[in-house]
Amino acid sequence: MNGMLLQKLKDHFGHDSFRPGQEEVIRRVLNGRNVLALLATGGGKSVTYQLPALLLPGITVVVSPLISLMIDQVQQLRAKRKIAAAYINSTQDQGEAREIMQGLASRKYKLLYISPEKLQQPYIQSALRRVGVSLVAVDEAHCISQWGHDFRTDYLRLPDAIRQLGNPPVIAVTATATSDVRDEIRELLHIELDDVIVQPVNRANIALDLLSVQDEVERREQVIGLIDELKGPGIVYCSTRSAVEALVATYQLSGKKRVHGYHGGMDSMERMLIQTQYLSGELDVIIATNAFGMGIDKPDIRYVIHYQMPASLEAYAQEIGRVGRDGEPGYAVLFYVEDDWLIHQHMVEKEYPTQAQVARFCQWFAAGHPVNAEACAALEMSEEMVQMLTFYAQDASGRSEVAAAIDRTMETPRQIWLEMDRRKRLKMQKLHAMRLYIEESAECLRKKLNRYFSEEERRFSLHCCSRCGLDKQAYRGDRNTGAGNKDENVWNLRQALENLLPKKE
Structure with missing residues (x-):
């Protein structure tokens, strides 16, 4: 079995060995266990269900939270992995949906990506029962806790949908989850404690910085300066859509790099086009709300700037985890004004x-x-x-x-x-836990963050954090702002999305 797993890993994913935790998860899945896998951002979570999909007799259904995430992963599976995959979402017209359903009936696909809402539809459940579902994978499983109770309650209906599919084994994967969130996922999806595989949250190659500023004017000036100075592609996170739009407008007046905004109020096709441009190297920086980034497969992101503090340490860990997936040094800096937390308090109310x-x-x-x-x-x-x-x-x-x-x-x-x-x-x-993290103290930022996730791991490669000493010059430098990689698959997707956008007069 081990030789076959390694051969599949090499043939379809180009790796000679498994990353920490992957093989243990895959073996449990193939043995029919329900599994919760917590693997660090960039730790290869998708392999833990994509590889078993190749070996199991039926189809693997992947519950995915975002349309852009589905499209990106399916495009990669088809182009790079040579794996038959499809997605079903609300953007498809009747003809596209009919074609996918016909493909399901003829057992054309090994993986089907679908939203939790679509999976509730009886005709889809019926079609999947006829095909035979060998595995249900819940991607970004922390959404069960983060979103399920709040506005996407179909996450909480997943057990009923899984039962309708014949109770196949389930794998839930995420990068960050506190012990309480783990327990919630386990209860909902019937996962035994012994089948929870946890790898360290700590990302040794990311240096952590924390900067207090007096007011909005100072914050904006410093962030704009950093975008110009820092090397490599980056992401700037803002708490509100209005903050995204204001920062983009200000930067585009005087900045040196190719920058675009991204938030949930934009047209879905426009968001997908912007994401595709960023992945292909046609944009240097995305200024976004937390609507951007989940599942983004861009290994060379060098920095994440938090323009305002996030609502939770879970969100913060997820967002900085998009830095340096190639293992090279990365930088994460969080700016804050004393009353930033009031924005989130108002939003929660x-x-x-x-x-x-x-x-x-x-x-x-x-x-x-x-x-x-x-x-x-x-x-x-x-x-x-x-x-x-x-x-x-x-x-x-x-x-x-x-x-x-x-x-x-x-x-x-x-x-x-x-x-x-x-x-x-x-x-x-x-x-409140987020506020405690940003309070001025001499304690190591990495230690404070990882302790929140009940983790003692504090290794670092280049620099640890601004509390322990940080040479920011190591993360500055010029970058070639040419058109970037024109990978044929990404380029074709970009052209297709542009054609779908309404033409401006």
């Missing part, structure tokens, strides 16, 4: 309903009114909030698997509101 809003929703729901755009307008709530309340208001018998997983039955408006309040307090606790 808006995200969850008040007790009065919950009561109004329950009256609407009990009266049998449809839960749709009309409901959002009538109740003066966001679509995400209505979706979340609908999940908790549903009859427990209709979602018994989920109810068992979270061990909670919501029968009254007060009980639902108490659950909303509990989850809001959990988010505020994460925000």
